[in-house]
Amino acid sequence: MKPVKLALAGLAAVALLAGCGNDTTPNPMAAAVGAVAKTGMAKLKGQSAEAAPAAQPASPEALRAELAQAGQPILLVSSKALGQTGFLTVSDAKGGVLTWATPDGATFSQRDGVLIQTRGLGFDLMSAQAPSVGQLRQVGTSYQRVYFFLGPDDQGTRRTYDCVTSSLGAERIEVLGRAHATTRLTETCTRSSGGGKVTNEFWIEGAMIRQSRQWVSGGLGHIDFARVID
Amino acid sequence: MQPSSRLLALLALGTALVSAPALAEMPGTLNLNGATGLIDMPSGDAQRDATFSFSTALIGPVTRSTLSFQFSERLSGSFRFQTWRDFDPVAGDESDRSIDLRYQVLKEGRIAPALTIGLQDLTGRGLYSSEYVAATKTFGDKVKVTAGLGWGRLGSDGGIGSPFGSRPPVDPLGVPNADQWFRGEAAPFAGLEYRVNDDWTLKAEYSSDAYVLEDAERGLIQRDSPFNFGVEYQRSPYMRFGAYSLYGSELALAFHIILDPKSRATGGIVGKAPVPVKARPARAADPEAYDGGWVSQPDAGPILRQNLAKRLARDGIAVENLAYTADTVQVRIRNGRIDAGSQAIGRTARALSHVMPASVEVFEIVPVVNGIGASKVTIRRSDLEALEYTADNATLLRERVTVTDAGPAPAWSLGDEELYPKFRWSLRPVVRLSEPMEGDVGLRLSANYDMAPGWVLSGSIYKEIASNRETSVSTSTLPRVRTDGARYSELGDPALEKLTLAWFARPADSFYSRLSVGYLERMHAGVSGELLWKPVDSQLALGAEVNYSRQRDTDGGLGFGEYDYDIVTGHVSAYYDFGNGYLGQLDVGRYLAGDVGATVSVDRVFANGWRVGAFATVTDVSAEDFGEGGFDKGVRLTIPFNWALGTDTRRGLDLNFRPNGGDGGARLSVDDRLYQSIREYHTDGLDPDWGRVWR
Secondary structure, eight states: OHHHHHHHHHHHHHHHOOOEESOSSOOHHHHHHHHHHHTTTHHHHHHHHHHSOTTSOOOHHHHHHHHHTTOSOEEEEEETTTTEEEEEEEEEEETTEEEEEOTTSOEEEEETTEEEEEESSSSOOOEEEOOOHHHHHSTTOOEEEEEEEEOTTSOEEEEEEEEEEEEEEEEEEEETTEEEEEEEEEEEEEESSSOOEEEEEEEEETTEEEEEEEEEETTTEEEEEEEEEO | OHHHHHHHHHHHHHHHHSOOOOOTTOOOOBOTTSSBBSSSSBOSOOOSTTOEEEEEEEETTEEEEEEEEEOSSSEEEEEEEEEEEEEETTTEEEEEEEEEEEEEEEOOOSSSOEEEEEEESOSSSSTTOEEEEEEEEEETTTEEEEEEEEEEGGGSSSOOOOTTOOOOOOOTTOSOOTTTTTOSOOEEEEEEEEEOSSSEEEEEEEOOOOOIIIIIITOSSOOOOSEEEEEEEEEETTEEEEEEEETTTEEEEEEEEEEOTTSOTTSSOOOOOOOOOOOOOOTTTOGGGGOGGGGGOTTHHHHHHHHHHHHHHTTTEEEEEEEEOSSEEEEEEEESSOSOHHHHHHHHHHHHHHHSOTTOOEEEEEEEETTEEOOEEEEEHHHHHHHTTSTTHHHHHHHHOEEEOOOOOOTTOEEOTTSSOSEEEEEEEEEEESSSSOEEEEEEEEEEEEEETTEEEEEEEEEEEEEOOOOOOOOOSSOOSSTTHHHHHHHOSSEEEEEEEEEEEEEETTEEEEEEEEEOSSSEEEEEEEEEEOOTTOSEEEEEEEEEEEEOOTTSSSOOTTTOOEEEEEEEEEEEEEETTEEEEEEEEEOTTSOEEEEEEEEEEOTTSOEEEEEEEEESSOHHHHOTTSSEEEEEEEEEHHHHHOSOOOOEEEEEEOSSOOSTTOOOOOSOOHHHHHHTTSHHHHSTTGGGGGO
């Protein structure tokens, strides 16, 4: 079995060993480890370590006070699937779109709190035709939602859904030690063709989305967002 | 195997994250031949489109290693390396390479079964030759029943007569054995698959292969019964194992690595998010920002160029030069890392939105390959600003972007010799495979020096570390332009593989040229000139190449004393992009041994960089002179590292396999042939993964 082993070892060796030089290509082994470590939301950890030292068992109120000192809006992002949580700051604001960034290069773009793009996560949402907050609040009227992705072969794909929201009534929620009176909406989207269903949850306070659980992509599932500091 | 299991673990982790569709439709499974089938018999099924597999099977003293690729939904092919241990009491082991083709004539319908016609070992010495027609029908989601009729080996037991006449003996030279196909005794075979659950499958079959070679002739395998039984375990989408009882006497094991070039293991590329496009102030609000007066400031150019270079360096993009007017900027970039041309262009456009004054409305981005502009992508800044957060922004931007001929660099452009390293070197481990399981592992030290735009001095030295290559002595009657390869590997250690000076240029619109001089490859040295015509939006390209070369000594040094062989070779080539990733190429000309003929090759390329293809060369060298195999042919593949790693890298693994190496139909192996490097930035290269422009 020696030849087979050599072939396999060879394939692996090429992929894993890096060599050296000043050529611009990165170290594939480091990259491999990095890919595993970083795939998806692991990136957020860097943020949480910076903005809110994880080791420090602070009370939510203390944490909020600390965050407020930065004097800028803060978004709490967490992914159950990847077990990551982080506090994000705004890296770009224009035309009603806020882009929230982690320091090591993942971003979430939201139009009035509705997620329309992500970058740097691998299974990114490339763009979206998404409802406005006003649309979400019109309970019972249906509309179309379109998600645009890059397939695993890097070709563009789209998924079109017919959506409708329903109200679950008033709900009092707590975001990092502060209570908010919200209306809870569920957005239910069914695939126009090919089956499949997506649900998003929104907790709306006045005219803004205070908290949400929004679907990102098949690879990442849902991500939770909460506006901690306006 | 520690490293390989780590790689596989990585792959497996990747899939865990992908929401892989359930295998509800029960695609075909692989058999001991690495082909779609039962245990030792084929079936009417096919693999999912583009599936690539590497299979190893042990059947007593017989080992079969097979690479298979589902080239399209219906067509698939295999390259197999088979060894028989203790084949001959004197000569010892025997090995043989074979090529299969299968075509699924009928896809399974509600009533109709899947029907496949296959040719196994269609061009070899015939040790493994057979042809078959197999039909497979699925019942429910658990059971598959296969029945078929085989010829050749697959018609050697339980024959029912010879419907298409008698089978002539194999031409020992193994040109396609077309006069044998479907001739001679035909015999039925049949089998059953039962899928216990997603992971486990049971199989049973009735084989029509008498194993005449292994049993009657050589006594290697005793065939007591035509019935085979087995169990298979699907460990992950990437791995499948099988254990079988064969012919009442043997145990067999199979291991398959199954890869899907369409799916990157980590989903999308995991590189860092791009910087947001920088919005300009509204013209009405700040008309002064739009004033073009900055153009006349003497230090504007160097500052802009420096700022841009700094931003782009993060993405491994170097600025070759920058030219601007008050409303247009042209930047020439060299993309060193990002595997998708569209993404490199998107990153450059974003950086320009930060660097250029508001009066600049038109961004012209010229990707430069080997010192020559490959194309010019023109993006309006206001489109970039308007579409950044728009739904389906990739399609909308593409409609507004033009891709045109690069044209010459503007005369007033600002180059900067300090902006990128002119000297690059690397020391890397390399695997050189001469067979799926045979080759050597070593270290390659390579260096490049960019003397001036388009002028590159490069060289490499290779030192072997370990090898399982078998010593072979050429018996070729032609000039030994290739068949002494083993000697070169053995005697030239370490060897100067290459030492060349190359000059790349764009002599006119849509024309590209290359001139390489020096030690072009490990066996030949000389001069190679190439001219390519390829308009940016054309599916067709035409090229011509002329070379003069002398054969090098086998010791890997600089000398030419050993062979006293020199020759002028050359080709005219046509390249055609058939769409959906299928590329064809035809080369007609004179080959290294002085033979004249043509090469046809077909490749399937994927947007993420995977490439799988096959080639065949027929020249006026007779089959006798060529030796075993009759003519040159083989398969080739490129596996990009970014597919497995999910990060930006342009590197990959290139492999070529030939069932029989000969001296006929051989071409110089020159680096940086023009078509592939230019095509990446033409519309047919940019459009398949254009969406990455926003990544």
